[in-house]
Amino acid sequence: MSEETTGLNSAEVKVGMGAPYMVTGDVRLIDANGDDLHLNEPVTALCRCGHSSNKPYCDGTHNKVGFVGMKEPDRQPDVVDEYVGDDITILDNRGVCAHSGGCTDNLPSVFHLREEPWIYPNEASPEQIIGIVEACPSGALGYRHAGVEYNPPSTAATIQVIPNGPHYVTGPLKLNDDQGTVPQYAGKYTLCRCGKSKNKPLCSGAHWDGFEDDGTWKGASS
Numbered sequence: 001m002s003e004e005t006t007g008l009n010s011a012e013v014k015v016g017m018g019a020p021y022m023v024t025g026d027v028r029l030i031d032a033n034g035d036d037l038h039l040n041e042p043v044t045a046l047c048r049c050g051h052s053s054n055k056p057y058c059d060g061t062h063n064k065v066g067f068v069g070m071k072e073p074d075r076q077p078d079v080v081d082e083y084v085g086d087d088i089t090i091l092d093n094r095g096v097c098a099h100s101g102g103c104t105d106n107l108p109s110v111f112h113l114r115e116e117p118w119i120y121p122n123e124a125s126p127e128q129i130i131g132i133v134e135a136c137p138s139g140a141l142g143y144r145h146a147g148v149e150y151n152p153p154s155t156a157a158t159i160q161v162i163p164n165g166p167h168y169v170t171g172p173l174k175l176n177d178d179q180g181t182v183p184q185y186a187g188k189y190t191l192c193r194c195g196k197s198k199n200k201p202l203c204s205g206a207h208w209d210g211f212e213d214d215g216t217w218k219g220a221s222s
Ligand code: SF4
Pocket: 097, 098, 099, 100, 101, 102, 103, 104, 135, 136, 137, 138, 139, 140, 141
């Protein structure tokens, strides 16, 4: 069905060198409290350099700080590893992990912190593991179980601002990146907003190095 037929504009985030996220189409922007934030027509510029005084919106400061936004050569490679268990296979792409800690905090018997190998798929039930994979915000984790390979469920396109962290993207928000970045899952990925990710525009967990922003908007206009 065409966009003209449905009346909907597909949502997209355009990522260019030295520029903010340019968001267009039918997308929800919500703050850290789950409240809706306004979007501008026809495009909303969201900060990705980490320096705007009007977060989550861009205020042009990226020009003053000389933000470029390229990936770093020493980033984690974009490779999927398979951890084969008796009842479930866990898929893991370290290259897109946002280091939210959801897996190691909530199922430490399976997901070990700072060990290699770090995933032990026989140390919990498939149902417990599936719950953790589904909650992983970056799409780093997946699974194969009972003939089914994980794919995030279809939802409305949403960008959620995470306190002291990245944007969580869910739903059909197309990532149109000048560097050619392809998320592990088209409907679930995390976008850097501290400006320091090694894998821009995706989050690499670099916000843990002191990025502070509570994920709400305090301005009067964008
Ligand atoms: S983003 Fe996913 S894989 Fe990375 S720490 Fe969080 S839950 Fe684990």
